Amino acid sequence: MSAAVGVSPPDRRGKERTVKRTTIGDVAKAAGVSVATVSRVLNGGAVKEATATRVWEAAAQLDYTPNALTKSIFAGRSTTIGVVIDDLTSPFYLDLMRGIDEVAAKHDSLVMFANTFHSAEREVAHVQTMDEQRVRGLIITSGESTDTRTRRMAAAGTPCVIVGRSLADPPRGLHSVRLDNIAAGRMMAHHLISCGRRSIGVISAGNRPGQLERTEGLRQGLTEAGRPLPEDAVVVAIDNAEVDGAVDALQDRGTSLDAIVCLAGRRTVAVHSALTARGLRIPDDVGFLTVDDFSWAPALGITVIAEPSYQMGKRAAELIVDDPDQPEQLTFEPQLIARASCGENI
Amino acid sequence: MSAAVGVSPPDRRGKERTVKRTTIGDVAKAAGVSVATVSRVLNGGAVKEATATRVWEAAAQLDYTPNALTKSIFAGRSTTIGVVIDDLTSPFYLDLMRGIDEVAAKHDSLVMFANTFHSAEREVAHVQTMDEQRVRGLIITSGESTDTRTRRMAAAGTPCVIVGRSLADPPRGLHSVRLDNIAAGRMMAHHLISCGRRSIGVISAGNRPGQLERTEGLRQGLTEAGRPLPEDAVVVAIDNAEVDGAVDALQDRGTSLDAIVCLAGRRTVAVHSALTARGLRIPDDVGFLTVDDFSWAPALGITVIAEPSYQMGKRAAELIVDDPDQPEQLTFEPQLIARASCGENI
DNA sequence: CTGAAAGCGCTAACAT
DNA sequence: ATGTTAGCGCTTTCAG
Numbered sequence: 001m002s003a004a005v006g007v008s009p010p011d012r013r014g015k016e017r018t019v020k021r022t023t024i025g026d027v028a029k030a031a032g033v034s035v036a037t038v039s040r041v042l043n044g045g046a047v048k049e050a051t052a053t054r055v056w057e058a059a060a061q062l063d064y065t066p067n068a069l070t071k072s073i074f075a076g077r078s079t080t081i082g083v084v085i086d087d088l089t090s091p092f093y094l095d096l097m098r099g100i101d102e103v104a105a106k107h108d109s110l111v112m113f114a115n116t117f118h119s120a121e122r123e124v125a126h127v128q129t130m131d132e133q134r135v136r137g138l139i140i141t142s143g144e145s146t147d148t149r150t151r152r153m154a155a156a157g158t159p160c161v162i163v164g165r166s167l168a169d170p171p172r173g174l175h176s177v178r179l180d181n182i183a184a185g186r187m188m189a190h191h192l193i194s195c196g197r198r199s200i201g202v203i204s205a206g207n208r209p210g211q212l213e214r215t216e217g218l219r220q221g222l223t224e225a226g227r228p229l230p231e232d233a234v235v236v237a238i239d240n241a242e243v244d245g246a247v248d249a250l251q252d253r254g255t256s257l258d259a260i261v262c263l264a265g266r267r268t269v270a271v272h273s274a275l276t277a278r279g280l281r282i283p284d285d286v287g288f289l290t291v292d293d294f295s296w297a298p299a300l301g302i303t304v305i306a307e308p309s310y311q312m313g314k315r316a317a318e319l320i321v322d323d324p325d326q327p328e329q330l331t332f333e334p335q336l337i338a339r340a341s342c343g344e345n346i
Numbered sequence: 347m348s349a350a351v352g353v354s355p356p357d358r359r360g361k362e363r364t365v366k367r368t369t370i371g372d373v374a375k376a377a378g379v380s381v382a383t384v385s386r387v388l389n390g391g392a393v394k395e396a397t398a399t400r401v402w403e404a405a406a407q408l409d410y411t412p413n414a415l416t417k418s419i420f421a422g423r424s425t426t427i428g429v430v431i432d433d434l435t436s437p438f439y440l441d442l443m444r445g446i447d448e449v450a451a452k453h454d455s456l457v458m459f460a461n462t463f464h465s466a467e468r469e470v471a472h473v474q475t476m477d478e479q480r481v482r483g484l485i486i487t488s489g490e491s492t493d494t495r496t497r498r499m500a501a502a503g504t505p506c507v508i509v510g511r512s513l514a515d516p517p518r519g520l521h522s523v524r525l526d527n528i529a530a531g532r533m534m535a536h537h538l539i540s541c542g543r544r545s546i547g548v549i550s551a552g553n554r555p556g557q558l559e560r561t562e563g564l565r566q567g568l569t570e571a572g573r574p575l576p577e578d579a580v581v582v583a584i585d586n587a588e589v590d591g592a593v594d595a596l597q598d599r600g601t602s603l604d605a606i607v608c609l610a611g612r613r614t615v616a617v618h619s620a621l622t623a624r625g626l627r628i629p630d631d632v633g634f635l636t637v638d639d640f641s642w643a644p645a646l647g648i649t650v651i652a653e654p655s656y657q658m659g660k661r662a663a664e665l666i667v668d669d670p671d672q673p674e675q676l677t678f679e680p681q682l683i684a685r686a687s688c689g690e691n692i
Numbered sequence: 693c694t695g696a697a698a699g700c701g702c703t704a705a706c707a708t
Numbered sequence: 709a710t711g712t713t714a715g716c717g718c719t720t721t722c723a724g
Binding site: 420 | 700701702703704
C-alpha cells in the first residue's frame, strides 16, 4: 500500500478511453487474499474450500475476465491457430476452414484468419503478423514466398502446415497436407475416356504445384489411353476474368473439343458460364469436369473430382495441436463424384 | 547483470520445448545499447542514425520478431478484430468476412474468427474467449444469448457490432448493422405480384428477427396488393434437413402454389433441390425467389433479393476501428436482381 | 494452505 | 540521445 499514494496516474491516453479492466489484483483485494491465491483458484491449485468460494464470489462480483494475452506471454505463445489463405472465395477453403475451426474449438483455441488475395506481398506480411502474434501454429495455403519464414517459425517452435503442396526435406515442425494431384489428374482422364470423350481442353488456374501435378496426371492417364494431350490443349487463366479468353484460345485451335476440364475449383463458375454463354450444352455439345465438390453441383449435374477439404482442414489443425516430432507429409485421395456433365459411361 | 548469475532456469517445461525466442533484451545486448533504445528504434523514436543502424543489424542478425502479445498487454488490448459467426456456410457470411478482412488488413489488424454452428452455448463460450483475448472489437451475428455480455464488453471499452438485427436502447460502443428486412419483404411481394404470382408459399429459416421482419414485409406488400398471405403459407425449416418436410407442408395445404419464397440464403440450395426433386420446373410450374445473391445464381437464373453483405462487413469493421462516440444502428437497403426464376414481368 | 517476490517481453516516464 | 527504472496482468518459485 505504500506505492503511489495519492498519485493519480496522469490519464495516460487522451481519446483512447481504455476503461480500466478489473484485474486479478482487484479480485484479490476484494476477497482479502493475495494475487497468488486468486491465480491458484482460477487455475485449480490447492486452495481451502472457503477461500476459493470467497475468490469466486469476488470475481463474479467484479465481473472479472482473465486476460489471455498476459497468460500467453507467460506461456511463450498464444493458443490461437493462425490461418493464412489466398482466397476464401473458393469452396475448398470454406470447408478447410470448417475443419480447422472444429478442431480449434475442441481445444478451446481460436482461429486467427487472414486473406492474401493472391498477393505474395500480403502473404509475407500476414505470416509475419501471425508470428508476431505468437500463434500456436500456422496453416497456410501459399506459394513459396514464405518458405524461409515458415522454416524459421518451425525452428522457433511454431509448427506450420503448408496446404496444397509437399515440401522437400521438411525440418521438424513443418508439415504439409495435400491432395494426391497426380491421382486426381489420372482419375479425370479415366473418367473422360470412359465417357467416350476424346478431344480434351484443359483450363488451369496457374503454375502452382497442384495445378501442374493435376495436368501431369491428366497427361499420363490420357497417354496411357492412347490419347496424349497436345501441348496447346492446356491454357492458363490466372483469374476469373481470363477464363473467357482461355476458352476462346481452346476453341481457336482447330480441333473441336468434346470435353473441357477445369483444374481449379475457384474457376468452376467462370468456366461453366463461359461454356453456356457460347450456347454449348453440357454434356451434349461438350463434357465438363471440374475439381472440388460444391453445394450446387448436384443441382447442375456437374461431375467433380472431390477433394476431402474438410478432412484436410481437420488434419492440418491436428498437426498443429499435436505437433508430432517428425514432420508429416499427408496426402489425401481424391474421389470422383460422377454426375451428368460428362455424359454416360460407355 | 547481477541477477541470476549462473542460475540456469530449471527447464521449465518438459515436452513443451518452447524454444527461447530472441527478445528485445537480446538485441540490446548484441547492439550494445539499452532495451529502451531498441524499443525506440523499433517504434521510430529519436535515435542517432548510427545507433539505429547497429540495432537494426543486431535485430536482423538475431532474427528478432517483436512479440505483439506483450505490446497488447501494455496497450490494454490487442489489435485483433473478433468475429463470431453462426454458420460460415452461408454466402452472406463469406462476403461479410471479406469486407471485415479488408478493413482489418488496411489497419494491419488481424481477424480472429469463431463459428458457433447455431449453438447458443458455443456462442457464449466464443464471445467469452474473444473477450479474454482482449479483442479490439467484436462483430457478432448472433441471437440474444450474448446480449448481456456484449453490453458489458461495450461498457468495458470493447466496441461490439451486432449483425442482423437492431438493438433497443444501445449503450455507447454497441452498434448494429442490418438489412432493411421489411423493405426486402415488400420488394419480394412486389416482384412476385408483378410477375403474376398469386399464391405464395414461404419458407423461413426460423424465428430470428430478420426472418420475422422479412415475413412481415412480405405480408404487408401482399396485403397491399390485395393478396394477403394466409397464416399457414409460412413454414419454418430450422435446418436444411427440414426443408423437404416444409415443402411438403406447403403442398399439402390444398391450394396450389405458383411461387415459393425462401427467406434465408443458407436454405436456397435445399429449397431449390426440394422443388426440382418434385419435378417442378422453375419458373413454369412454380416461381422461385430467394435472398442473398450467390455465384451460381446467374447460371441457374435464380432471382434474388441481394443483401450488400460485403459492404455490411466493411462498415461493421469500420465501426470497430473508428469506435464512434454515439452508438450507430446502420440499415442497408436490399436490391432486387431479377433473373428468370419468377417468370416474366407482366 | 497462503503470501511475498521475482519475473515474462515490452513501453514509458524520468533521469542523465 | 540514451540509460534506468517502474510497471502492464499474470504465473510460479520460495518461504512461511
